[in-house]
Amino acid sequence: MIEADVAVVGGSFAGVSAAIMLARARRRVVIIDEGATRNRFAHASHGFLGMDGAAPEAIREKGLAEVLAYSTARHVAGRVTAIRGSVGAFVLEGAEEIRAARVILAFGQRDRLPDIPGLADCWGRTVAQCPYCHGYELADRTTGLLAWEAIPMHHAVHLSDWTDDLILLENGVAMTADQAVQLSRPGLRRQAGRVVRVHHMQGAIDAVELEGGERVAMRALYLVSWQEPASDLAEALGCKIVETPMGRHLQVDDHQRTTVPGVFAAGDLARPFPSATQAASTGNRAGAACHQDLLGILE
Ligand SMILES: Cc1cc2nc3c(=O)[nH]c(=O)nc-3n(C[C@H](O)[C@H](O)[C@H](O)COP(=O)(O)OP(=O)(O)OC[C@H]3O[C@@H](n4cnc5c(N)ncnc54)[C@H](O)[C@@H]3O)c2cc1C
Missing domain, CATH: 3.50.50.60 (FAD/NAD(P)-binding domain)
Structure with a gap:
C-alpha cells in the first residue's frame, strides 16, 4: 500500500x-x-x-x-x-x-470512429481529425472529409489552407440547402454515397470504396471523432x-x-x-x- x-x-x-x-x-x-x-x-x-x-x-x-x-x-x-x-x-x-x-x-x-473496415488502420497516419496536428504533413494531397452523423461544416472551410482538392464524402448524411450553398466553392467537390471500406497500404490511404463498388482515390482523410x-x-x-x-x-x-x-x-x-x-x-x-x-x- x-x-x-x-x-x-x-x-x-x-x-x-x-x-x-x-x-x-x-x-x-x-x-x-x-x-x-x-x-x-x-x-x-x-x-x-x-x-x-x-x-x-x-x-x-x-x-x-x-x-x-x-x-x-x-x-x-x-x-x-x-x-x-x-x-x-x-x-x-x-x-x-x-x-x-x-x-x-x-x-x-x-x-470512437465510424465502423468502416480499414479506417482504424490509418488513424493517426493518413486519417486524422486535427489539421494543426497533421495537416502540414498531409498538405496538398487529394483529401477526403468524411461526414459521419453530421456534415462537418467547420472542417470543410478549415481545410482550405491545407488542400485545394477536398472531397466531401456525404456518406448518407443529409445536407440542408443552406449547407449546400456554403459548401459550394472552388477546391471542394461533393461525393454522394455511403463509404463501406477504406483501402490502404500499411496505413497509407489509397481510396475509399462506396456502396456499389465505386472507388474514390485520395491520399488523406479527415473526420470528426x-x-x-x-x-x-x-x-x-x-x-x-x-x-x-x-x-x-x-x-x-x-x-x-x-x-x-x-x-x-x-x-x-x-x-x-x-x-x-x-x-x-x-x-x-x-x-x-x-x-x-x-x-x-x-x-
Ligand atoms: C491520432 C491523434 C494524434 C494526435 N496528435 C496530436 C499532435 O500532433 N499534437 C497535439 O497537440 N495533440 C495531438 N493529439 C491530441 C493529444 O493526443 C491529446 O490532446 C493529449 O494526448 C491529451 O493528453 P492527456 O494527458 O489529457 O491524455 P492522454 O495523453 O490520452 O493520456 C492519458 C493517460 O492515462 C492513462 N489511463 C487511462 N485510463 C487509466 C486508468 N484507469 N488507470 C491508469 N491510467 C489510465 C492512459 O493509458 C494514458 O497514458 C492527437 C490525438 C490523436 C487521437
Missing part, C-alpha cells in the same frame, strides 16, 4: 504536468499510468513546445523521467480500476492500493459530465475542480477542444490548485 498526498490517474501530458507542480511543492505524489496515450496511433506529435515532431511515447517518457527526479514523486505502472472514499481519504484500487488525500484525474479521452472519457472512474465517483456534439467530457471550474470535493481533472478529459499543449496547461493548473487546496487556501 502506498500513502500519498495526491494520486494522479494518468501519466501523460496532463498528469505529468500536474504531478510536477506537487513534487516541486515537496508533496508526496503518485502517478498511476497505463501508458496508452490518445495519440499513440501517430508516429509523431506536433506543436508541443521543444518537442515538435517527437514520438508521443518519447514525450511521455521524458516528462515522466523529469518528475521522477523529485524524491517525493512515485510512478506505478498499470490501470486504476476503482476509486472509493472522499476528500482527505481516497482509496485507489488497481496494480497497487493507494491512499491519498486528493485525486487528479488525467486519464484522457478515447476516440466522437470522444468520451477513457475510463468510467469519474462517473463512478459522481463527477458531472458535459455533453457536446463531439462527445462527453468532465465539468471543471477555473481551478480544474470537478463537482466532487477533492477531485480535480485535467487534460482532454476536461476540455471539449483538446491538444497536448492544452492538456499540459490544465495539468499545470490542476497541480497548483490541488496543492493550494491541501493547504486550505484555494478559494
Whole structure:
C-alpha cells in the first residue's frame, strides 16, 4: 500500500504536468499510468513546445523521467480500476492500493470512429481529425472529409489552407440547402454515397470504396471523432459530465475542480477542444490548485 498526498490517474501530458507542480511543492505524489496515450496511433506529435515532431511515447517518457527526479514523486505502472472514499481519504484500487488525500484525474479521452473496415488502420497516419496536428504533413494531397452523423461544416472551410482538392464524402448524411450553398466553392467537390471500406497500404490511404463498388482515390482523410472519457472512474465517483456534439467530457471550474470535493481533472478529459499543449496547461493548473487546496487556501 502506498500513502500519498495526491494520486494522479494518468501519466501523460496532463498528469505529468500536474504531478510536477506537487513534487516541486515537496508533496508526496503518485502517478498511476497505463501508458496508452490518445495519440499513440501517430508516429509523431506536433506543436508541443521543444518537442515538435517527437514520438508521443518519447514525450511521455521524458516528462515522466523529469518528475521522477523529485524524491517525493512515485510512478506505478498499470490501470486504476476503482476509486472509493472522499476528500482527505481516497482509496485507489488497481496494480497497487493507494491512499491519498486528493485525486487528479488525467486519464484522457478515447476516440470512437465510424465502423468502416480499414479506417482504424490509418488513424493517426493518413486519417486524422486535427489539421494543426497533421495537416502540414498531409498538405496538398487529394483529401477526403468524411461526414459521419453530421456534415462537418467547420472542417470543410478549415481545410482550405491545407488542400485545394477536398472531397466531401456525404456518406448518407443529409445536407440542408443552406449547407449546400456554403459548401459550394472552388477546391471542394461533393461525393454522394455511403463509404463501406477504406483501402490502404500499411496505413497509407489509397481510396475509399462506396456502396456499389465505386472507388474514390485520395491520399488523406479527415473526420470528426466522437470522444468520451477513457475510463468510467469519474462517473463512478459522481463527477458531472458535459455533453457536446463531439462527445462527453468532465465539468471543471477555473481551478480544474470537478463537482466532487477533492477531485480535480485535467487534460482532454476536461476540455471539449483538446491538444497536448492544452492538456499540459490544465495539468499545470490542476497541480497548483490541488496543492493550494491541501493547504486550505484555494478559494
Ligand atoms: C491520432 C491523434 C494524434 C494526435 N496528435 C496530436 C499532435 O500532433 N499534437 C497535439 O497537440 N495533440 C495531438 N493529439 C491530441 C493529444 O493526443 C491529446 O490532446 C493529449 O494526448 C491529451 O493528453 P492527456 O494527458 O489529457 O491524455 P492522454 O495523453 O490520452 O493520456 C492519458 C493517460 O492515462 C492513462 N489511463 C487511462 N485510463 C487509466 C486508468 N484507469 N488507470 C491508469 N491510467 C489510465 C492512459 O493509458 C494514458 O497514458 C492527437 C490525438 C490523436 C487521437
